[in-house]
Amino acid sequence: MSIEAVGNPGGGFTQPVSQNPLKTRLDVQEALSQLLEPLKGCYSAGHSRLILGSSSKDAYANIAEMEGFSRILWGLVPAIAGGSHEELWELCLQGIRSGTDPGHAEYWGEVRDYDQRLVEMAVFGLAFALVPDRIWQPLSDREKSNLYQWLDQINHHPCHDCNWLFFHVLVNVGFHKTGLPYDAVLLEKNLQRIEDFYLGAGWYSDGVGGHCDYYVPYAFHFYGLVYAELMGDEDSERAQSYRERAAVFARDFVHWFTPDGAAIPYGRSLTYRFAQSAFWSAAAYAGLEGLSPGALKGLVLRNLRWWFQQPIFDRDGVLTVGYAYPNQIMSENYNSPGSVYWSLKTFLILALPEEHPFWLAEELEMTKTETGIGTGTRTGTGSMSVQEPAHLVICREEKAGHVAAFNTGHPSTNEHTHTSAKYEKFVYSTAFAFSVPRAEWGLSQGAFDSMLALSEGDHLFRVKRLCKETRIQEHVLYAKWKPWRDVEVQTWIAAGLPWHIRIHRISTGRTLDAAEGGFALGLGSLSSSRAGDGAASASGTFGTSAIYGMLGYDMAELIYPQSNTNLLHPRTVIPTLRAAMDPGTHWLISAVYGDPSGPGTPAIEEPSMEDVKERLGVEILQRQITITTQTGNVIVIPMD
Template sequence: MTYDPASANPLKGNALETRADMQRALIDLFNPLLPYFSEGNARVRLDAAAAHFDRAAADLEGFARPLWGLAPFAAGGGQFAHWDRYAQGIANGTDPDHPEYWGAVNGRDQRMVELAALGFALALVPEKIWDPLSPAARDGLVAYLIHARQFDYADNNWKFFRILVDIALDRLGVEYDRSLTHAYLAELEGFYIADGWYRDGNVRRIDHYIPFAMHFYGLIYARLVDDDYAERYRERALLFAQDFRRWFAEDGAALPFGRSLTYRFACAGFWSALAFADLEALPWGEIKGLCLRHLRWWADKPMTDRDGVLSIGYGYPNLLMSENYNSAGSPYWAFKAFLPLAVGEDHPFWTSAETPLAQGDAPVAFRHPGMVMMPCKGDVVALSSGQENRQMRFGSEKYAKFAYSTRYGFSVESDERAFAGGAFDSMLAFSDDGIHYRVREGNEEARLAGTMLFSRWSPWPDVVVETWLIPSPPWHIRVHRITTPRPLETAEGGFAIARRDFEADSLSAAAGSAHAIGAVDFSGIRDLGSTVIRQGLVQKAPPNTNLIVAKTLVPQLHATIPAGETILRSAVVALRDTSFDDWSRPPAAPGIDELRALAEDGETVSAMKAPVRMP
């Protein structure tokens, strides 16, 4: 018998169906942190890996982030045995003369992020972490918060961090300059698009930060403050819930898309915040099901280290997919999912029976994020065009692939000089030397016509690609019109599925097609009449590149295209069906003239209306 990595998951064996189950889950997830508290309890250091900020800020992150769950737990009557550690840690961390001092806050400092959790806890359960402090420690804490809030916060969801601190100061009766609060509330309005959707700043980026940051903080505000902004946040959440539920599969999986996915079940934070704000945006049984099914989805994933501490990664420990701002304490933003513990057991969130996800079978288009959500036999595929992130590592993989899947996740590339061995799942890669490669990083234009997406992009300044994405469940169709002044090698990938040991999977590759059959999954890509002959290949992708499973297979089509114009057409499918009977009957691709006419009639994707930001 060998070690099972999933056995260290503190959620393993928890039914996650009741309030008591969720309370137990929180404490089980927190307890592995206890050995890593410092002597003075102000810092939690979990490993030696670094983020771009200093070690003191990383230690504060490990200390503060569990408060997103612990504070609601206590507010709802839960008994937590270690509030004395937090009170002592706050006193020492804000004392410049103590060796565990968190360090002075400076402009756009990571400490600003973590103080939001502290502000939230102070507002919700001051009896746990304020009342026990000595007068001198209270003065030190207030001075630390007042000092921090004078600096400029990043031009995105960070602006809520000052607001959460200010709510705490209000509740503690502290005098401060409220004009700064009002300024940030007004500036956050500039990120709102329409129909419940925000941008995470003035960027072409509409990702999970909208539910687990913009709406999450807005709903906390709506619960704790009574003003026009609170009403506005509630109205927007009502709208957003109708769309966001389509980012979840029947088994609770959320769509892996964008940055900061190491926060894992923070993706349920929006549903949790609806309970906290007592806002029935959907029937309570559906909200409860969306929240708890998502937590259950994580219960069998090897997402922790051997001691039960959440790892950096997604489905398993994986530094490769991380951001440069991820320290070892970062994953504990996941505790945002525990916000329903603040409401009593008689709340309809808890008394309602879970109801199944009401998705329907038809694709649904969302103009603001530039996505077409396509239910696929219990899973969800999102066709995507219009977003980008050129500032962060693997921004192309996290934002610019053609399709994302709740079941198959996505892959990041591990070697920019390995065109022949790249995963390229849901991407079209080009190479002019057979070594280096280019993929879609952003779009010069992105339009939505019904449920068809069109984009125009350039892997090099002198190469233009027009791409159409068309849903045909469980398939989707891709058509690319490429104009290049020189020959280029190309590789286009389907979805990545889990690869077994001992070459137990069935692989098939021929001219114009490739597919792989794993233990329970089928993934394939078929050419639909391109102007060049493409050769199929099943790529054994480099290990630890996919977010959900560590070893994968990706069906691909390869061809060298000539100078001039080339049309590539393909149909792509992946699903839980190892005997997929319709593999030989793919859908037909529309003609180029029809596609161009549709694109002309389409609406510009809202994400494109933000300015381009180059590295």
């Protein structure tokens, strides 16, 4: 039987969410309505699937449509708990009846090991815990049995050994809260396994040896805080641990956000967009101590405002796959048209009643929020936060509202899409974002911003994918990596804004071409650009990007990457340095500049040693590089 959407796909909406001031609880309720209204005509006849993409009807499409249905619930369930959005809930409840009925044409089916549908079950656990009277009590005995049996499959199929374990936890917590049979043994086993992912200082890795990225705030801590709030009386010790870890993590994570609400684009699954602020919503929901309601309110609402000013919707108001604009190139292998609605987790705050301190508080500005939550070293132009478990140093430039995450790289890798671009660049910026490759040949296809790309003269470039060794000493990051068995690169980065210094020692057994990319600048309207004399720069609507070769480079050029490679802008320019190297040992040193303030090219000439030392503490004298840290520690790098 063919399953098609009923009504007008998209449905349209009366007022775009970009015009929502997002000041009050009513505004946030309205924002959720503005996001959901265009979807009403996209439900299947039995209302159990959300049809947002192609009309293909294979098994994967059916699962993707079920995924879209379930992800809406991350926003809808808290709204129902808070007393709103009743009309759409009745439609979804009918979809639950259809989707869990083995005799219905829209049955969600029998799951397999590591099945995507195991992911989508988690929100049902939240619903069982928050609104059992709305999801469970209205069902007939047969419908209750169908729903329970379908969800109970998660107790008989393994989940991936990462944040997925929390999906099993949430389903069983929901069972427990509703008085249904649940697997207490497997629940405890998974909770204990999650402990193996904890790195300390508030950070988790996404599985043993995994990366530290947004899955820490919008998965591990989000679910942990929900668990702490729901199970605080029954599992008080673990609940307290989750709360304490989240409070510690908050002091780091606050540095990822700019005063206007943008957050650092870094890692995978960035198409979930405003899930970036879901952690702050969970902190408010759990009443996390030490974080003022006004600070949390500002972090959530500014992030939502920033996102709703970006062109992230199609003409019907449906969220697209992409980051700051529709872009399939940066997406993940597991993304479907409905995946993006995982971002609705941020609407957990709608479960809070209108008299809650979160809604009554005045929104705090970012500077006050950072002071109240974050910790970090103050510098002449902003602040710096060393986040060692994540391999990052976060720099903030107050005047420009610019935040950048300097990155050592990681000791492991994986097969996720564009892993090198998403985890191994030298720096990730709120103002310039990062780029992913379009194809494999040449610099314009590779879009190697904030990377050192190496080639054997065949236009096929290799970049850092994993590291043999990493360390951080204050603002200085170090990594050792091997793009070939007979090529070893040692990289030092003296982090800072708007300038930072990169140093590479390359020991090669083969002839290589090197390309060192600066920040990717959105083209917009360029006011000036130049390349030559060992320096390249471009300045225009979106600021200035420049790179200067201090040692070892042969030439400079402006690379215009192919379209849709950058996460913020469809078209960009990357100031780039080039070098040719014979077998042997070579040193490459560059000064990289990024300022989003608007037109105004900086002086692209050799910074004096005094200027470099003042800004970043770097001196190059007599075949020796000396880096002086903010506390006066000295790092000496012999060049012999």
